[in-house]
Amino acid sequence: MTSAPEITARPSTADAAVPTRGRRPGLYREISRGAYAVIAVCGMVVLLLAWWAYAKFGNTNPLFLPTPDRVARRFVDYAGGDLLTDAAASFNRVTIGFLLSSAMAVPLGLLVGTVRPAEAAIEPTMGFIRYMPAVAFVPLTIIWIGVGEEQKWLVIWIGTFFTQVLMVMDNVKRVRRELVDVGYTLGLSDVSVLWRIVVPAASPAIWDTLRITLGWAWTWLVLAEVVAADDGLGHRVTLAQRYLQTDTIFVALIVIGLIGLVMDQAMKVLGRRLFRWAERGNA
């Protein structure tokens, strides 16, 4: 949540001769939207320039580090070819895997966050499994269910579900106790308090959890595709590696990043719409 920039009076020129005192605080100072955009674009341009300069003059093998313009050309090729199929395949997988995981994690997190015996039964186990590297599960999932779509979903699920449960649990625990207490003093049942108070109160935080974990789901998807898939952006990376097409790898990575960014921003905007009250701060 950013606060609106304050409107401040500019010191008039007439005052220029008057000495000033006090040091203006620099941290957390707001800037205008325009300034923000300009700096953001500069940041990207600097990165591109650095990349380009290093690829061109850094005495590197262009096979290892292609120049931005080569990547751009490859992008145009790819966009005319399989890009859309690959992106669609990846997008579908991540959506299904992520929805499966979220649909299970949110209710479970609500339960674990509000009912202590459920927490005792589940939380320690989850905390333990969470630290098992999802990467190491990939071979197992292939042994279990082959290399079909379900295996991609399973990898995504393993990578996101356990952490999601713990994060949702935490979101639920942070609901202000007074609000819950009010519900009880109004005579609501446990279920009503959960449904009418805990869920709405925690939903902005849960939404953020989903937004953050969606980013991770992408990572797990690419992993699953890199290891075994017939299409998808991750698969494209593996394919390109086989033929030493580093420029294609770059394109795939950039596309993955872009889709992730778009989804993230979309969820951000949607969340802001859904939870206007939370933007306005707590009461």
Next chain:
Amino acid sequence: MSADKLVVRNLSKEFRVGRESVLAVDDVSFSIAENEFVSVVGPSGCGKSTLLTVAAGLGDPTGGSILVDGEVIRGPGRDRGVVFQSYSLFPWLTVRANIEFALRGEKIGRVERRLRALEQLDVVGLGNFADAYPSQLSGGMRQRVAIARALSYRPSVLLMDEPFGALDALNRRTMQELLTKVWEDHRLTVLFITHDIDEAVFLSDRVLVMSARPGRIVQDVPIRLERPRRVEMQTSEEFLELKQHLLKSVTSTDPALAAGGRR
């Protein structure tokens, strides 16, 4: 005044923090008659909130019990309305919806629910803010809504934990007048917790003084100022005497206060 509405019987409450245990309330007994307004004052940390929490049914006593209408309290219920010290409105609901939320338990239709919510908002002078969100209100206004909400479903007992504690002096004054007026018009049994002795005297029929932790009731002072209460009374001789008396008994229970005086 008729039979006892609320009876606190040998109540004690102990908290365990790690290995240590803190005795917050120690063998407290008192009772409140039907439609009586009773305040509890005492130094910070003496167990006032703890007492109220147990009366609300939101915490179990370690020993003793609290009875309402002769029945031992086991949990919260609609017979007891609670106004908390901190803001407790639902931020995702408008002011009106906050009150309608409380009225969901009544067997009334939507239209009537809406009308009663608006009516209750008028009582606390916020009729024009029905469609505002809590975050758009000042602290005093929010607390007024919380009071309206607690009154809306007509509980027979009202429990208030320093409801004006976070307000500035001016707002506080307004709210005290408002509460007195509402209470004098509607009459219900009130247990009111406060730091503020002026406030306690102005509002109450009786003021109980609690000692520093472990909390015990050390004084039970009837306030026989006439009703309706008016702000001017706060400068009357009688008022000042009561205040002096209470101040002395509160400070004598708390060495820190005795040394520094109240803020």
